[in-house]
Amino acid sequence: MMYEDIPYEVTPMQLSDMSEVMAIERQSFPTPWSVSAYRYELTYNPNAHYYVVRPREKAPPEFDVGANGWRIRLRRLLSTKKLPSPPVLGYVGFWLVAGEAHISTIAVHPKARRKGLGELLLVKVIETALAANADFVTLEVRVSNHGAQRLYEKYGFERRGRRKGYYSDNHEDAWIMTVDRLDSPEFRALFERNKRALWEKLTRDSERNPGWR
Structure with missing residues (x-):
């Protein structure tokens, strides 16, 4: 299963993505990070990994047999004007340190939620952790955020602790959720099964509803 097979692409976050x-x-x-915090993470933190998800750009046809097809293709090739990138629909950030992948942030645009994009970003984190031979993936999640907890549980995350008053806006507690034994056959089978279902x-x-808006 390749990322080229799905209508979205997940790529490293760039400073040029900051406004989106x-x-x-x-x-x-309710208490968003600052632009400077993201700039620091992208520029100076060697342990930080940040990705964005976008709709995949359709490549223009190499050849159009229509009467003006070759002219259109030639104009595209000679044009110096850069076409705008597809919009950022979501992002994820995590730190890889000493065998631990710690998810620090994950978010999806309100208009693009409930489409599987948060799960796609989580898959990217786990794949990166596996490639780095990390031992476990961990995160904090609001105790009231049951939807996010169900997603994490789907990938084998379990509650391992509770941080009292973790969130500064309302002093809500956070569950510490962790999945370990990433190299076990059981986890690999679970991960591949979930990933295959997500790709489908x-x-x-x-195909049913092209476009994200």
Whole structure:
């Protein structure tokens, strides 16, 4: 299962993504991170990994047999004007340190939620952790955020502790949720099964309703 097979692409976050990332950040969290915090993470933190998800750009046809097809293709090739990138629909950030992948943030644009994009970003984290031979993935989640907890449980995360008053906006507690034994056959089978189902869903939903808006 390759990322090229689905209608979205997950790529490293760039400083040029900041305006779109911050727009989602402000709509997703009561106490959003600052632009400077993201800039520091991207520029100076060697342990930080940040990704964004976008709709996949359709490549223009190499050849159009229509009467003006070759002219259109030539104009595209000679044009110096850069076409705008597809919009950022969500992002995830995590730290990889001493065998631990710690998810620090994950968010999806309100208009793009409930489409599997948060799960797609989680899959990217787990894949990166596996490639780095990490021992476990961990995160904090609001005790009231049952939807997010169900997603994490789907991938084998379990509650391992509770941080009292963790969230500064309302002093809500956070569950510490962790999945370990990433190299076990049981986890690998669970991960591949969930990933296959997600790939099928993303492709099917895109065919039924092209476009994210």
